[in-house]
């Protein structure tokens with residue numbers, strides 16, 4: 562249902578996100594808010610040797626991901642603000658179309674930082690409030706969809722990432738069609 566209704570959007574955001582980072586052959590990656598597993602599915606085809614994991618709080622979404630993905634991909638029920646993993650486990654943490662749900666964004670970014678290895682990278686794609694169409698959607702959803710929390714402008718996103726301890730912040734802004742304006746942030750855990 563989610564995949565069918567949102568197929569253009571999911572395809573486009575996966576393509577844009579994957580074009581902005583790469584993995585080494587055996588890297589370990591975590592997808593936070595993996596939903597039905599669309600990004601993990603694509604990553605497993607592109608990087609067959611990578612060790613992929615996903616975390617998702619909604620059991621129905623997770624069940625679809627379980628059916629779709631190879632059993633070698635580890636899936637866990639859990640929240641971004643309290644990731645069910647030991648520290649410094651992952652070479653990459655990625656999150657696509659999830660950040661506007663987060664009620665405690667700094668806590669979530671700190672958790673993602675905690676589970677990254679020292680040279681690990683964080684990649685986040687979500688709507689960007691610098692586009693007027695996204696600001697309208699954000700206001701509408703804040704009023705009528707209680708699951709939605711907030712979307713951010715690029716400068717707010719930089720501020721959040723810096724507050725959570727990431728030093729160099731690189732953000733690309735782009736449209737995937739007339740309605741959806743996106744941003745992808747790619748940052749390293751440690752930049753020294």
Ligand SMILES: C[S@@+](CC[C@H](N)C(=O)[O-])C[C@H]1O[C@@H](n2cnc3c(N)ncnc32)[C@H](O)[C@@H]1O
Nearest residue numbers: 594595596599618619622640641657658659662
């Ligand atoms: C719009 S869907 C995107 C799913 C997938 N990442 C994609 O791009 O197809 C957002 C997902 O984030 C999950 N989510 C919501 N709040 C979350 C939180 N606090 N921590 C982790 N995931 C969350 C939702 O359950 C949902 O599956």
